[in-house]
Amino acid sequence: MDYYKILEINRDASASEVAKAYNKLSLKWHPKLSKLDHNTTYHHFCLISEAYEVLSDPIKRTFYDKYGEEKLKEGFFANGNLKGGYSFAGNPFEIFEKFFGTSNPFAQLIDTNGSENHGTLFSHAFGGQNFPGIPGPQDLEIQVECTLHELYNGCAKTVSYQRQVLNKDGITTRQIMETKEIKIDRGIETGQKIVYKELGNEAAGFKSSDLIFLIKETAHPTFKRKGNDLLYIAKINLANAIAADPIQIITLDNRKLQVPVDQIISPKYVKMIESEGMPVFQQDEVKDFGKPQTFGNLYIRFDIQFPEDLTESQKNRIKNILLEGQQ
Structure with a gap:
């Protein structure tokens, strides 16, 4: 104040x-x-x-x-x-x-x-009408943590929060605990808000403020989100990288995605899988319910695991094989 x-x-x-x-x-x-x-x-x-x-x-x-x-x-x-x-x-x-x-x-x-x-x-x-020096009640903003899995698939969450309400005298206020179940739509992003008009804090002589749930994404062990796209780091050994072996990814909706690799994998190689990223979020008022869900892309980077120790004989064999490949 x-x-x-x-x-x-x-x-x-x-x-x-x-x-x-x-x-x-x-x-x-x-x-x-x-x-x-x-x-x-x-x-x-x-x-x-x-x-x-x-x-x-x-x-x-x-x-x-x-x-x-x-x-x-x-x-x-x-x-x-x-x-x-x-x-x-x-x-x-x-x-x-x-x-x-x-x-x-x-x-x-x-x-x-x-x-x-x-x-x-x-x-x-x-x-006198308005008194600009005295503000009304502030919007009640509650942070809601969601896993990337929840943001991909959509979910419902029950959130508890404390808000200010008027007492029976219509003047003084008190704090109460409330809970609300909110719907998390597929593809919603960190920083986006779910707003319930005039369900926030109360104060005498003012309309109730808004109740706002602010989405915050928690870190995922294998996927990283960038807008509507996903980045996946695939750990493979050197032999698989040279052989360009296909890899398998468990998606955020628990599918087994078999990814073919069409060239030898180098540390700079990036594989793009179209439409395997995040669902593209749409506000309810602009949703086209007759249109299928659209998705971003999945980008795969490779973390190549080199052997920790090789014998001299193994080193020579590998060296000869690589030199032959350059001829």
Whole structure:
């Protein structure tokens, strides 16, 4: 939470500027003065009060400037006497009364001479609409790890997560645990999002944020994905490489793929198998259900295992065979 943004002041604002900002905004968003619904008004009024309570206190403000809101609420300040964490007590009306010397917000709109005390503030207080300094609830983004096997074949996953919901008073919030089963379509990639509109966090006066599941692919022992293509490293011995023996690959959908090799395999040799890569992902709204699934390509690189030890006789025989092949 950015307390300076809430009070619409710069970070180097003086104590009097902090007080002036609270003076203006607390009247603008006081529940008895605003025309907006109570939940929205009270939510803003509380945030303004919390921001003022922190920034008007030199010790709290110093700690907040240095460590931020999270650390402020965790507490501890060495020699600065803020050992216990700060917590807003939910007492905006007490803060208001202490600041103005009265709990009556109307008394602050007119000075003792009967003129408006805050210029255009009166019209703002009764006609304010949006408050750009106070953001709504953030989208709830949950990372979902998927194996390459799951991304190839598609699957359903049950995901548990924590989200913020409103209490019965419509103002305060609490954290709850929820679970949701999500469908992972074939071919979906790392970084893609599955979005459920307005099923995320709640806050008074705002629409619920979105619930977003972010896909993250975990490493596979033999395959590596590059977009819609797959890379496979085949370990073969030197004899198989020279003989150009076919290789067998167990695919991600558990088929046995027999791959012919049409030339002697060198360390730079790459074999491409068309349409044996990843399924090409399509969003539901653009899927052509009458069209067969399309796939990327499979690229095979070879890790040639050389013998660790040979006798002099074996070395000479191999040398003679290779020299004969060059003639």
